[in-house]
Amino acid sequence: MEEFQVAIIGGGIVGACMFSELTRKGVSCVLLEAASDVSNGSTKANSGIVHAGYDPVPNTLKARFNIRGNQLYPAMCARLKIDILQCGTLVVTDEANREGLNILYERGLANGVQGMRIIERDELHTMEPNLADNIDIGLYAPTGAVISPYLTCIALCEEGVVNGGKVLLNFKVDKIEQQGDNYQIFAQDKSVSAKYVINCAGVGANAINALVNAPQVPLKYVKGEYLLLDKSQNGFVNRPIFPLPTKAGKGILALPTLHGNIMLGPTAIPCEANDTTVDAEGIAQIKQKVELSVKKPNYKKVIKLFAGVRVISGDDFVVEHLPNTHYFYTAGICSPGLTAAPAIAEYLVDEMIKDGLTTAPHTFVSRKPYISTEKLSKKELKELIKQNPAYGKIVCRCERITEGEILDALNSPLHPTDVDAIKRRVRPTMGRCQGGFCLPKVIKLIAKHYGIAEERVCLNGQGSEIVK
Ligand SMILES: Cc1cc2nc3c(=O)[nH]c(=O)nc-3n(C[C@H](O)[C@H](O)[C@H](O)COP(=O)(O)OP(=O)(O)OC[C@H]3O[C@@H](n4cnc5c(N)ncnc54)[C@H](O)[C@@H]3O)c2cc1C
Numbered sequence: 001m002e003e004f005q006v007a008i009i010g011g012g013i014v015g016a017c018m019f020s021e022l023t024r025k026g027v028s029c030v031l032l033e034a035a036s037d038v039s040n041g042s043t044k045a046n047s048g049i050v051h052a053g054y055d056p057v058p059n060t061l062k063a064r065f066n067i068r069g070n071q072l073y074p075a076m077c078a079r080l081k082i083d084i085l086q087c088g089t090l091v092v093t094d095e096a097n098r099e100g101l102n103i104l105y106e107r108g109l110a111n112g113v114q115g116m117r118i119i120e121r122d123e124l125h126t127m128e129p130n131l132a133d134n135i136d137i138g139l140y141a142p143t144g145a146v147i148s149p150y151l152t153c154i155a156l157c158e159e160g161v162v163n164g165g166k167v168l169l170n171f172k173v174d175k176i177e178q179q180g181d182n183y184q185i186f187a188q189d190k191s192v193s194a195k196y197v198i199n200c201a202g203v204g205a206n207a208i209n210a211l212v213n214a215p216q217v218p219l220k221y222v223k224g225e226y227l228l229l230d231k232s233q234n235g236f237v238n239r240p241i242f243p244l245p246t247k248a249g250k251g252i253l254a255l256p257t258l259h260g261n262i263m264l265g266p267t268a269i270p271c272e273a274n275d276t277t278v279d280a281e282g283i284a285q286i287k288q289k290v291e292l293s294v295k296k297p298n299y300k301k302v303i304k305l306f307a308g309v310r311v312i313s314g315d316d317f318v319v320e321h322l323p324n325t326h327y328f329y330t331a332g333i334c335s336p337g338l339t340a341a342p343a344i345a346e347y348l349v350d351e352m353i354k355d356g357l358t359t360a361p362h363t364f365v366s367r368k369p370y371i372s373t374e375k376l377s378k379k380e381l382k383e384l385i386k387q388n389p390a391y392g393k394i395v396c397r398c399e400r401i402t403e404g405e406i407l408d409a410l411n412s413p414l415h416p417t418d419v420d421a422i423k424r425r426v427r428p429t430m431g432r433c434q435g436g437f438c439l440p441k442v443i444k445l446i447a448k449h450y451g452i453a454e455e456r457v458c459l460n461g462q463g464s465e466i467v468k
Pocket residue numbers: 009010011012013014015032033034035038039040041042043044045046047048049050051171172173174200201202203204205207208223224225266307308309310311333334335336337338339340
């Protein structure tokens with residue numbers, strides 16, 4: 001049985017940040033993920049905003065980890081060689097709600113958010129020409145940013161692997177036994193051993209806690225549905241536009257993605273864990289509410305509907321150490337969990353070191369970023385094609401992704417095996433036709449790479465075969 005110092009359960013953004021933080025400190029570490037790829041839970045379907053930190057109530061874990069996470073993100077993205085759009089964020093409202101905006105501003109000051117200012121109508125409508133006519137004022141927070149949440153998570157895991165960590169996919173933890181000083185962690189017939197266990201299992205947090213007799217955390221699940229607009233709508237808004245938040249949440253927003261699409265959403269609908277369906281009611285709600293902040297978007301350009309599930313525990317995150325054990329757990333990591341994750345990992349690793357976890361001198365290895373041929377100059381592309389003609393063969397016409405880029409993804413450190421895993425790395429099937437043209441080609445490339453029949457290639461995990 002393979003033995004590690006630390007086993008991380010769950011390959012969402014929290015587990016990925018833990019994995020990167022530990023491996024960079026020379027700790028031997030395994031990340032166990034139930035799905036066929038990391039970033040398959042809440043982390044793949046959210047707004048991708050690195051929140052500035054004016055929203056959480058002061059002196060909560062949410063406020064503390066949001067502010068610190070926001071500070072950590074720019075350097076983390078530079079280290080991972082991934083993009084971050086430092087566009088700031090705007091909360092907008094009308095004159096009648098000026099007091100509400102002031103309260104948010106004061107809360108931001110109390111939390112330590114830097115550089116915020118209240119912006120008046122003329123400047124606001126110049127910054128964002130597609131704001132609704134009734135919008136008079138806005139709270140601008142320049143430290144807000146937009147990232148690709150799934151690519152960030154994947155890059156962190158890849159970094160962990162090139163720095164000596166191990167990722168085991170399709171490893172759904174179903175039993176944990178204490179044996180001597182170590183935990184034996186099982187997934188059906190497979191197992192690993194580790195001195196420390198950290199539960200980052202998102203919706204699965206209570207199921208994992210139950211395996212070690214840790215407390216059950218009261219959790220509720222709230223679905224957030226989105227509409228994604230084609231890249232032709234790029235520029236409709238230049239930064240995330242929030243309505244004034246209410247007790248029910250941050251409201252329906254319009255925002256640019258890192259890749260030039262526009263996203264509208266999310267709704268906030270109580271649901272079962274893992275319910276990522278989108279229905280007509282949700283779509284109607286997005287349309288009605290987004291137009292309170294911005295002019296009517298071009299709904300004919302919607303190319304995709306999707307939803308993510310927030311896992312909520314009361315008013316704050318749960319980040320705990322089970323007393324007199326080497327077991328740590330997170331639960332209820334809802335928004336701003338994506339922002340907070342690097343700070344949660346920084347805190348937890350410190351706590352583990354205080355608990356006796358030993359680190360070792362380590363020479364950091366940088367992860368190799370994915371080539372994006374679209375970003376190369378003609379000269380650079382020509383040179384690349386000369387070295388490897390696969391970069392001259394277009395597979396996905398909408399996103400202009402070449403065979404070379406897809407082969408890079410297939411050869412990357414986590415060895416992605418299904419279509420969505422390739423999509424999250426280098427974007428084929430992400431464009432306007434949503435795979436109508438390139439899906440068969442992507443299936444062929446995966447089948448050839450792994451030497452399997454095309455009928456065995458899955459969309460997203462076992463049982464999702466595409467070809468009959
Ligand atoms: C609609 C929506 C919008 C949001 N917008 C933002 C935003 O703009 N900014 C922001 O900061 N935050 C945002 N969030 C919050 C953010 O997405 C979450 O806080 C974050 O993704 C939680 O990460 P996680 O690692 O805790 O959980 P997850 O990403 O869910 O990861 C948990 C992982 O554990 C795995 N797992 C579960 N059980 C087991 C098991 N038994 N064995 C092995 N693995 C297991 C799962 O497969 C999963 O991959 C949003 C959330 C939603 C839903």
